[in-house]
Amino acid sequence: MQILRTVGELRTRVRGWKADGRQVGVVPTMGALHEGHMSLVRAAKRGCDRVIVTIFVNPMQFNNPDDLAKYPRTEDHDAAMLAAEGVDLLFAPLPDEVYPKGFASKVSVSGITAPMEGAMRPGHFDGVATVVAKLFGMTQADRAYFGQKDWQQLQVVKRMVADLNLPVEVVGCETIREHDGLAMSSRNVRLDPLSRAQAPALYKVMTRAATALRDGGAPAAVLGQAREDLRLAGFTEVEYIDLRTAAMLDPMEVLDAPARLLAAAWIGGVRLIDNIPV
Numbered sequence: 562m563q564i565l566r567t568v569g570e571l572r573t574r575v576r577g578w579k580a581d582g583r584q585v586g587v588v589p590t591m592g593a594l595h596e597g598h599m600s601l602v603r604a605a606k607r608g609c610d611r612v613i614v615t616i617f618v619n620p621m622q623f624n625n626p627d628d629l630a631k632y633p634r635t636e637d638h639d640a641a642m643l644a645a646e647g648v649d650l651l652f653a654p655l656p657d658e659v660y661p662k663g664f665a666s667k668v669s670v671s672g673i674t675a676p677m678e679g680a681m682r683p684g685h686f687d688g689v690a691t692v693v694a695k696l697f698g699m700t701q702a703d704r705a706y707f708g709q710k711d712w713q714q715l716q717v718v719k720r721m722v723a724d725l726n727l728p729v730e731v732v733g734c735e736t737i738r739e740h741d742g743l744a745m746s747s748r749n750v751r752l753d754p755l756s757r758a759q760a761p762a763l764y765k766v767m768t769r770a771a772t773a774l775r776d777g778g779a780p781a782a783v784l785g786q787a788r789e790d791l792r793l794a795g796f797t798e799v800e801y802i803d804l805r806t807a808a809m810l811d812p813m814e815v816l817d818a819p820a821r822l823l824a825a826a827w828i829g830g831v832r833l834i835d836n837i838p839v
């Protein structure tokens with residue numbers, strides 16, 4: 562597996578593949594890789610002739626400097642995992658390569674970015690959309706693989722690709738979970754043992770709420786109960802637990818269309834997110 566740090570080298574490599582008629586897949590990540598990322602890599606391997614994984618902790622999408630400073634970085638280990646999986650190229654640029662002096666552009670998706678992660682993390686989705694658009698331009702990928710764990714992000718990327726006619730197919734992959742149901746996430750390493758033991762309650766409470774909604778429970782009452790259950794399970798703050806239409810992320814008063822239950826909550830000083838279909 563080749564490791565490249567400059568856009569110039571990346572473009573040269575991809576040009577060669579394209580000249581040979583190869584289909585290129587990209588898996589954008591921020592590193593600290595786990596089995597959730599590996600499932601995206603395997604999907605890309607199945608669907609494409611050549612696979613690029615990008616690792617870039619994108620400063621533009623962090624609204625909280627402390628979160629950025631504490632973001633786990635394990636590049637040597639990540640590179641070994643990717644090489645073992647048969648990835649062709651790891652692109653791991655430095656911030657100056659992505660945002661050189663004079664950089665002045667921004668991609669901003671409106672509407673679906675307003676609630677939930679967008680409301681709690683101001684500027685976050687501008688940072689995500691901008692860097693993802695740049696990564697698509699840099700890699701010239703035919704397909705790009707994203708996790709459903711970041712459901713709102715997946716919808717934002719799909720919206721951007723449709724709106725800007727970007728020549729890339731966006732593939733959403735299922736959330737990979739630990740045995741106890743906790744959605745895998747790079748930030749899980751920050752959980753202390755007690756919080757790690759309590760954290761699976763997020764998925765359990767959400768699953769119970771989804772069943773209650775499918776059984777005809779009123780959304781306001783079911784979501785209120787779920788908030789209370791999360792507090793009892795040790796979550797210190799529930800930022801949101803929302804029932805939304807699956808693609809447009811509109812709020813739902815009654816369950817009358819394909820829906821998604823999405824939540825963000827704090828435990829032991831760590832912010833967890835999760836979502837499931839209803």
Ligand SMILES: Nc1ncnc2c1ncn2[C@@H]1O[C@H](COP(=O)(O)OP(=O)(O)OP(=O)(O)O)[C@@H](O)[C@H]1O
Binds near residue numbers: 590598734736737747
């Ligand atoms: N458990 C998972 N299952 C499937 N895909 C995942 C999972 N966790 C992350 N991904 C996907 O991997 C890609 C890169 O995500 P990222 O590097 O931010 O990892 P992360 O584990 O989500 O980290 P974070 O702690 O920032 O949430 C995204 O498309 C994300 O949705």
Ligand SMILES: CC(C)(CO)[C@@H](O)C(=O)[O-]
Binds near residue numbers: 589590
């Ligand atoms: C898509 C992404 C790599 C953009 O920085 C990031 O938001 C992530 O890891 O989900």
Ligand code: BAL
Binds near residue numbers: 622711714
């Ligand atoms: N996993 C989405 C990227 C972020 O939390 O910043």
